[in-house]
Amino acid sequence: xxxxxxxxxxxxxxxxxxxxxxxxxxxxxxxxxxxxxxxxxxxxxxxxxxxxxxxxxxxxxxxxxxxxxxxxxxxxxxxxxxxxxxxxxxxxxxxxxxxxxxxxxxxxxxxxxxxxxxxxxxxxxxxxxxxxxxxxxxxxxxxxxxxxxxxxxxxxxxxxxxxxxxxxxxxxxxxxxxxxxxxxxxxxxxxxxxxxxxxxxxxxxxxxxxxxxxxxxxxxxxxxxxxxxxxxxxxxxxxxxxxxxxxxxxxxxxxxxxxxxxxxxxxxxxxxxxxxxxxxxxxxxxxxxxxxxxxxxxxxxxxxxxxxxxxxxxxxxxxxxxxxxxxxxxxxxxxxxxxxxxxxxxxxxxxxxxxxxxxxxxxx
Amino acid sequence: xxxxxxxxxxxxxxxxxxxxxxxxxxxxxxxxxxxxxxxxxxxxxxxxxxxxxxxxxxxxxxxxxxxxxxxxxxxxxxxxxxxxxxxxxxxxxxxxxxxxxxxxxxxxxxxxxxxxxxxxxxxxxxxxxxxxxxxxxxxxxxxxxxxxxxxxxxxxxxxxxxxxxxxxxxxxxxxxxxxxxxxxxxxxxxxxxxxxxxxxxxxxxxxxxxxxxxxxxxxxxxxxxxxxxxxxxxxxxxxxxxxxxxxxxxxxxxxxxxxxxxxxxxxxxxxxxxxxxxxxxxxxxxxxxxxxxxxxxxxxxxxxxxxxxxxxxxxxxxxxxxxxxxxxxxxxxx
Numbered sequence: 001x002x003x004x005x006x007x008x009x010x011x012x013x014x015x016x017x018x019x020x021x022x023x024x025x026x027x028x029x030x031x032x033x034x035x036x037x038x039x040x041x042x043x044x045x046x047x048x049x050x051x052x053x054x055x056x057x058x059x060x061x062x063x064x065x066x067x068x069x070x071x072x073x074x075x076x077x078x079x080x081x082x083x084x085x086x087x088x089x090x091x092x093x094x095x096x097x098x099x100x101x102x103x104x105x106x107x108x109x110x111x112x113x114x115x116x117x118x119x120x121x122x123x124x125x126x127x128x129x130x131x132x133x134x135x136x137x138x139x140x141x142x143x144x145x146x147x148x149x150x151x152x153x154x155x156x157x158x159x160x161x162x163x164x165x166x167x168x169x170x171x172x173x174x175x176x177x178x179x180x181x182x183x184x185x186x187x188x189x190x191x192x193x194x195x196x197x198x199x200x201x202x203x204x205x206x207x208x209x210x211x212x213x214x215x216x217x218x219x220x221x222x223x224x225x226x227x228x229x230x231x232x233x234x235x236x237x238x239x240x241x242x243x244x245x246x247x248x249x250x251x252x253x254x255x256x257x258x259x260x261x262x263x264x265x266x267x268x269x270x271x272x273x274x275x276x277x278x279x280x281x282x283x284x285x286x287x288x289x290x291x292x293x294x295x296x297x298x299x300x301x302x303x304x305x306x307x308x309x310x311x312x313x314x315x316x317x318x319x320x321x322x323x324x325x326x327x328x329x330x331x332x333x334x335x336x337x338x339x340x341x342x343x344x345x346x347x348x349x350x351x352x353x354x355x356x357x358x359x360x361x362x363x364x
Numbered sequence: 365x366x367x368x369x370x371x372x373x374x375x376x377x378x379x380x381x382x383x384x385x386x387x388x389x390x391x392x393x394x395x396x397x398x399x400x401x402x403x404x405x406x407x408x409x410x411x412x413x414x415x416x417x418x419x420x421x422x423x424x425x426x427x428x429x430x431x432x433x434x435x436x437x438x439x440x441x442x443x444x445x446x447x448x449x450x451x452x453x454x455x456x457x458x459x460x461x462x463x464x465x466x467x468x469x470x471x472x473x474x475x476x477x478x479x480x481x482x483x484x485x486x487x488x489x490x491x492x493x494x495x496x497x498x499x500x501x502x503x504x505x506x507x508x509x510x511x512x513x514x515x516x517x518x519x520x521x522x523x524x525x526x527x528x529x530x531x532x533x534x535x536x537x538x539x540x541x542x543x544x545x546x547x548x549x550x551x552x553x554x555x556x557x558x559x560x561x562x563x564x565x566x567x568x569x570x571x572x573x574x575x576x577x578x579x580x581x582x583x584x585x586x587x588x589x590x591x592x593x594x595x596x597x598x599x600x601x602x603x604x605x606x607x608x609x610x611x612x613x614x615x616x617x618x619x620x621x622x623x624x625x626x627x628x629x630x631x632x633x634x635x636x637x638x639x640x641x642x643x644x645x646x647x648x649x650x651x652x653x654x655x656x657x658x659x660x661x662x663x664x665x666x667x668x669x670x671x672x673x674x675x676x677x678x679x680x681x682x683x684x685x686x687x688x689x690x691x692x693x694x695x696x697x698x
Contacts, residue, residue: 185651204548205547
């Protein structure tokens with residue numbers, strides 16, 4: 001089939017709306033008609049040229065939801081017409097980490113921009129167009145069967161898009177990685193889609209206090225509605241002391257959702273003895289972070305990482321859908337703006353500015 | 365001061381006794397309220413031994429500091445505090461491993477030392493938890509039970525969004541149900557033989573409720589025994605799903621036994637854990653009460669002045685109450 005869609009032909013260039021041929025799904029693959037795609041920070045690395053290895057031209061988008069349009073031979077877990085949330089971490093399904101239920105840590109990732117067989121399913125004027133992960137910014141995308149998780153049809157498909165990355169990552173970091181306990185304190189440094197999901201999950205886990213840390217105080221009222229009990233402006237010179245005071249001397253868990261230079265040192269700096277800094281953010285190529293090793297040692301503070309919220313999508317996505325349907329995960333409040341596919345550059349500009357929580361690209 | 369004193373099994377009188385004075389590293393708290401707990405009934409009846417009598421029971425106090433010992437830093441007269449009653453020696457092997465609830469010389473305010481069914485009680489500084497400005501005081505009397513339940517749930521280690529079953533809709537069953545819900549664990553089902561308690565439990569916790577006959581069909585990965593009854597233990601174990609965990613929280617008579625099918629423990633990889641009192645769980649309990657006071661406060665169903673300790677104990681024995689507290693300051697001459 002041929003669709004008109006936004007394609008990125010090079011870093012630091014605007015998207016171009018062009019015609020793209022989308023292949024039929026091959027064995028073990030599905031083709032999905034996208035309903036919505038989340039505007040995620042990871043795509044900025046391609047747009048801003050911060051990962052040199054990303055091939056061009058490319059279709060972006062790593063969180064989305066839609067309806068299965070057709071399936072290839074041998075597909076058993078989904079059928080045409082199923083509502084699905086897209087996972088950007090299908091994994092190979094066969095390596096050690098995949099079998100442990102951690103597909104985001106798969107040790108046999110397909111070549112960057114291509115399907116596992118080394119080819120693309122998108123072409124423009126006969127030439128390859130690459131996939132940025134699941135490439136959810138196209139109106140139709142081809143995915144391995146393991147990259148789609150069927151969900152309850154009561155779930156609104158536009159909000160379901162957020163489950164595929166922001167919610168899975170933020171909620172998973174709190175539940176799966178940190179395994180936060182009741183009455184433990186937490187801080188979330190960087191309150192976009194992932195950070196808000198972590199605030200929600202902290203509130204659901206019974207954490208107290210739940211401190212939201214951001215550089216955009218205009219978001220603070222909304223963050224209180226989304227689970228935070230206190231907000232701190234990270235740009236204030238005494239931000240670290242304020243967070244420590246709020247949490248009786250230090251936080252048990254500090255989540256870093258942004259690669260902004262000040263975020264990681266702040267998160268480690270506010271930890272209580274035996275507290276844990278959970279690194280969630282992706283960083284540009286070559287980035288380094290700093291921390292005070294004495295502070296780490298003297299309090300046995302810890303730094304751990306959470307990729308995709310240590311999620312196992314077939315298990316965790318339906319849980320997140322149930323949480324939404326039970327009224328306990330306010331995905332709607334997370335959406336700052338809905339965009340048309342042809343407004344893609346404006347959507348990513350808004351994300352880069354830091355004022356947006358989560359944008360959604362909505363298809364017809 | 366006036367204090368309720370157990371002088372012999374089942375015999376509780378309110379008498380005038382000497383005012384306590386603070387230890388060098390302790391304070392005296394004027395008791396605003398102190399709960400009556402199921403364990404207190406065992407204690408009053410002499411089931412836990414009679415050598416400790418005469419004793420002032422009461423291990424769930426909170427109140428205001430009225431005297432401070434010479435070496436008691438960090439607290440001042442007028443501070444409002446909740447009290448962790450646990451007395452750990454700090455010197456034995458379990459204490460040195462951070463397992464103070466297994467202390468070889470374990471004691472507790474209101475169990476082995478004079479407690480808080482009294483106008484005043486002496487407390488070491490190490491057992492005080494300050495209630496900051498604006499603390500929701502209406503739920504503070506549940507600090508000690510919540511701290512026990514937090515310890516229990518740490519032992520259980522439940523995962524969110526998975527079902528749980530609790531046997532026993534007493535105070536602890538209800539506190540555990542609320543805490544599981546606060547952690548996102550659920551749906552939670554409370555099992556109790558008493559229809560009146562089921563009705564109240566459902567209303568106060570939002571959990572599903574059922575009788576013991578219907579419980580035979582329940583299966584859950586997270587099951588809690590909170591009655592102390594061996595028949596309930598066996599029913600609870602039968603409810604544990606494959607690879608699931610049973611928390612033994614209720615205080616059984618030390619002489620009773622219950623049957624365990626070893627094949628099920630093997631074939632279904634069952635885990636059975638116990639939980640005894642409080643361990644490092646008072647601070648998170650205080651944080652949880654601060655956050656969710658509106659959910660805990662309704663569990664405080666009855667309050668009696670100190671002189672009415674007799675009717676208060678009768679009410680607790682009847683089971684027609686969730687949490688009954690003694691409020692010594694209310695009836696005291698000022």
